[in-house]
Amino acid sequence: MKVLGIVGSPRKDGNCDVLVKEFLDAADAQTDYVFLNEEDLAGCNACMGCVEGDCVIDDDGNEIIAKLLDADVLVFASPIYYGQMTAQAKAFVDRFYQVSRNPNKTLEGKKVVTIFTQAQSEDKFGDYIESFKVMPFGYMGMEVIANITAMGTSKAGDKDELASYIEEARKIASEL
Secondary structure (H helix, E strand, O other): OEEEEEEOOOOOOOHHHHHHHHHHHHOOOEEEEEEHHHOOOOOOOOOOHHHHOOOOOOOOHHHHHHHHHHOOEEEEEEEOEOOEOOHHHHHHHHOOHHHHOOOOOOOOOOEEEEEEEEOOOOOOOHHHHHHHHOOOOOOOOOEEEEEEEEEOOOOOOOOOOOHHHHHHHHHHHHOO
16 A cells, blocks of 8 residues: 655644654555645646646646555645645645546545644634545545544644644554
């Protein structure tokens, strides 16, 4: 089994980064890790160049999508900023376009674990997070099998503050 961890946070060693790394460490699988903020990743241009091949944008997007196509499980993490995923995470999701438009590519059947962090201590964004089961992942034929929403996590990368969420991540990873 291959597990790909995608971190859509701009903070290296922040809460999303810590949780994804803990997940990958606990998974009995071949793992790969992408920290989107360190990648050259542009948004989709909707030029339709991908219909017959890879995206025509000369950046790291094709390599990241190739890793996703090769993986069995995607661990997708983003902090919630202003009620939504980060710009980095959205740029990655927008590049799904090249898969949806190319008849030789599919994400059908891939499993997804979502990890969202938020400073908000209450479940203010639950409906938004729940919607990922439908769009973008469900739309692409992927199945969200678990979600971790780390609420009230305001100290970046604080493993004490994240302790219960780290335990949850490790448990889900060990059960893959």
